[in-house]
Amino acid sequence: METREALVYTLISIFLSLQFLFWRLLRPRYTARQRTHHLNPSSHSLTADSVDSEFMSYMLHKSKSVNKALDDTIPLCEPVLKIREAMRYTLLSDGKRVRPMLCLAACELVGGQESTAMPAACAIEMIHASSLIQDDLPCMDDDNLRRGKPTNHKVFGEDIAVLAADALIALAVKQTATLTLLDVPPEKVLRAILEMTKAVGLEGLVAGQAADIAGEGMSFEDDDKAGLEHLEFIHLHKTAALLEAAVVMGAIVGGGSDEEIEKLRRYARCVGLMFQVVDDVLDVTKSSEELGKTAGKDLIAGKLTYPRVMGVEKSREYAERLNKEAREHLQVFDSNKVAPLLFLADYIVKREN
Template sequence: MVAADNLQKMPKDTTFNLAAYLKERQKLCETALDKSIPIIYPEKIYESMRYSLLAGGKRLRPILCLAACEMIGGTIDMAMPTACAVEMIHTMSLIHDDLPAMDNDDYRRGQLTNHKVYGEDIAILAGDGLLAYAFELVAMQTPESVARERVLQVIARLGKALGAAGLVGGQVVDLDSEGKSDTSLETLNFIHNHKTAALLEAAVVCGGMVAGASAEDLQRLSRYSQNIGLAFQIIDDILDVTATQEQLGKTAGKDLIAQKVTYPSLWGIEESRAKAQELVESACIELDTFGELAQPLQALAHFITSRNH
């Protein structure tokens, strides 16, 4: 048996293998998502829903949800229904965003967009189906070990992140800003704090809610996720300029074609990268109080600014 005073002197293993962590968590999320929507009659709508939901991607939002839950002291099983729900809501937003009435894109995650395969009518309904099922999943599949009051809080938070106070509101202002070269930084921040960061924030905060996080810890998670959400969008804007269609898995240069004001168009690429890095560092500081338990969330924050697709 090691004496307590000797134990304190032993070096701690502070290394964190993000690649292994992502691979393991992506596999868990893929399995859960695959099981969540079986194909039944009418097959077409379930096939369409699964086509986009299971098209790959980083699964960043559900992984963030799981990581937040575990950092607070919860388990993967407690948070998985919420994690899957967040990914369903995100997928819905992508299906609808790609429609001709919105961004009119032909490719997403390296394959044809949903409406190009199933038609605009089924694509709209597939998005609607995923959205409705996301809330059903949280309500019905969250383990009984999670207090029902927490489940209700999660449902309310997801609804707010999705609606006019969140993603939908951001998309409206984004559409209104197309072709307007005088779009201000304030408006640009509004768009992306709502269109991008709101759902990402909900993923993190809801993971904490499921685990019973205190009000103070939920505030820390909220500030962390707001920062990484904005950093995520800045990097997306940079990649739209610098990456190829093959790297992005979707049409490159769309922002320029749509004459959208972006962070690189306001700041330039190098300053944009620096701003994103500052946001990530601020996000990580918010979690310092959790010590080693925060390593996954802090590593994921840095991953956001280092990605090239």
């Protein structure tokens, strides 16, 4: 009982802290396959096409499972129907579900079940959806297009969009707390919540966004090293932190050892940074129609990007190096069980939108 009471008090304090952090961040700125052993990358009997086909089947299965779970978490009903609609608008839009899939794959890798990790996987996607709503606000990136549709505040207004983003954060904490109902030990639930909130706050998204804002218009023409260091800080916090949390939370609730969790953390950090490198390249090489969001907006805003600092080709080479490094961190795991994480990394580095 004492352990559960301590967990409740911790959840309350975390939520209040998150509310304060996001209030600070959102103030206006006044300056310019269903079984993993079927995915065996070392099998010589599989052609490249058949492996890709099996992996896409795996992704489709996981994506459907995640979408159903997300749909169930926010019913359309009173009270606050409009806020629920705004939450669902972004949360259930046509996303890739990379973060929840990473969470589920990590859980299964260390011996857990999909059903055990699903609340954590949904929680991570809720945090991601919240960050997208806030990132698109006029006081942030001021964007009008996301996933091929008008951004949340364009549909529901800035006031409802902010409230929907806040509600998604609160719901994410609640979702993770429900892991206790699935017989996940309270200490593991608390550890997972702390991992998630770290990825959101001053050690994660908030810090990355603040650095991103500060970097607008900054010139590193004569100091590429300083520019790259600033860029790495932004995206290790703004992008990689949440992907890292997804993988680590999955490993925690799946019962992974400290050594396994640390290996997966390093893998996820590489994958998270790689995700952003690829995103920056796509931003300057694809159209808005292909991306489903406004292309070239970072360039127009004078933001630091990998192509701006090192060029498009070197950025692509860097993404490939990160993919190789990510795979090296997984060498300690069984090659059959680790296949989904390997293929997810390949999918991220080769994606076209």
